[in-house]
Amino acid sequence: MSELLDLEAELAAGEEEAVRIIQGRRDEAASTEVQRALSSAKSKDDNLPPKAIGLLKRAMKIVDDDRAAAAKAAKLCLDAVDIAPESSLANHALAICLERLGRLAKALQFYERAWQFNPHNSEIYLNLAMLAWKLDMLPAAEKFLRLFVQMAPNHPAGVINLSGVLRDQGKFEDSIEILRAAIYANPEEKDFWNSLGTTLLEKGEPDQALTFYAEALRLQPDFARAHHNTAFAYELLGEPEKSAHHFREALKTAASQKDVIIMSHGLAQSLLALGELEEGWELYKSRLEPEYSQVTHFLIDAPRWDGDDVDALRGKKVL
Numbered sequence: 046m047s048e049l050l051d052l053e054a055e056l057a058a059g060e061e062e063a064v065r066i067i068q069g070r071r072d073e074a075a076s077t078e079v080q081r082a083l084s085s086a087k088s089k090d091d092n093l094p095p096k097a098i099g100l101l102k103r104a105m106k107i108v109d110d111d112r113a114a115a116a117k118a119a120k121l122c123l124d125a126v127d128i129a130p131e132s133s134l135a136n137h138a139l140a141i142c143l144e145r146l147g148r149l150a151k152a153l154q155f156y157e158r159a160w161q162f163n164p165h166n167s168e169i170y171l172n173l174a175m176l177a178w179k180l181d182m183l184p185a186a187e188k189f190l191r192l193f194v195q196m197a198p199n200h201p202a203g204v205i206n207l208s209g210v211l212r213d214q215g216k217f218e219d220s221i222e223i224l225r226a227a228i229y230a231n232p233e234e235k236d237f238w239n240s241l242g243t244t245l246l247e248k249g250e251p252d253q254a255l256t257f258y259a260e261a262l263r264l265q266p267d268f269a270r271a272h273h274n275t276a277f278a279y280e281l282l283g284e285p286e287k288s289a290h291h292f293r294e295a296l297k298t299a300a301s302q303k304d305v306i307i308m309s310h311g312l313a314q315s316l317l318a319l320g321e322l323e324e325g326w327e328l329y330k331s332r333l334e335p336e337y338s339q340v341t342h343f344l345i346d347a348p349r350w351d352g353d354d355v356d357a358l359r360g361k362k363v364l
Contacts, residue, residue, distance in 0.1 A: 047127050050139075050151065056116055060147025064181035065213070066338045068270075069206045075141045076105040078168045082134055093132050097125040101138050108142050115145040126155075133163030137172075144176060152176060167196035171203070178210055186210045201231075205240050212244045220244045235264040239271045242278075251278040269298040273308055280311065285318035306334045 242257035316325030
């Protein structure tokens with residue numbers, strides 16, 4: 046057994062839930078940067094033995110496949126860390142695996158080890174920031190993102206994620222300021238416009254937010270997240286017809302099943318507000334999906350009525 050980590054115990058413990066559900070930006074999977082580093086001179090600079098490099102390459106190829114693959118990848122990375130315990134790359138790779146497995150506290154520990162052994166790798170700061178954001182450690186996330194922006198000033202993810210962390214701390218003017226500067230420097234970046242709209246939305250100005258979402262959609266008409274945010278703004282403004290339209294547009298290019306569930310729930314509420322009860326109620330079942338961040342939990346352990354068999358209700362009281 047490794048002295049640094051009892052992996053079997055971590056796997057048996059299951060996933061830790063993120064304190065905060067974030068909508069951050071990553072231009073590529075965290076594992077991709079490690080794979081790139083392993084294929085470059087960085088692995089030599091890290092004094093990694095060939096055996097450890099081989100283990101890490103195998104791990105990073107499979108870590109994002111599914112939970113079983115992530116567990117196997119974590120074992121490979123732990124073996125590499127045992128071979129080279131002071132390797133930043135090996136510790137970084139293990140942290141990525143642990144985060145993928147939902148072992149967030151341990152992932153943070155190994156990201157910190159990776160940083161200690163190589164404080165010049167900007168990707169470590171980004172990964173530390175994103176994990177701190179999930180754990181609701183907002184001042185720490187802001188600090189790491191500001192460092193990342195200094196080290197990688199032309200990386201849009203730095204500005205977009207920093208604006209999100211500032212927004213979640215209620216620092217709306219700071220968030221607006223860095224996004225305006227970013228837009229001035231790169232007006233064709235759709236995510237800057239979308240993020241500025243979201244900051245204004247969170248600030249309580251949905252009517253102003255629509256202007257910036259519209260520009261994001263002009264730059265990319267099938268931008269699912271901007272359509273979703275536009276729909277939410279119209280929902281807040283009491284315009285369910287426009288809201289429903291944009292939820293439908295968002296669903297056409299949703300990036301993940303989780304996004305589909307969230308957008309379907311939003312569309313359901315808009316349709317119910319419009320009196321479109323049949324379709325709205327059918328889509329409202331999305332609230333029961335386990336992957337939905339605000340899934341409905343029932344206190345009474347009893348079968349639910351399927352909505353079709355009227356005879357099943359005869360002689361019963363509906364509460």
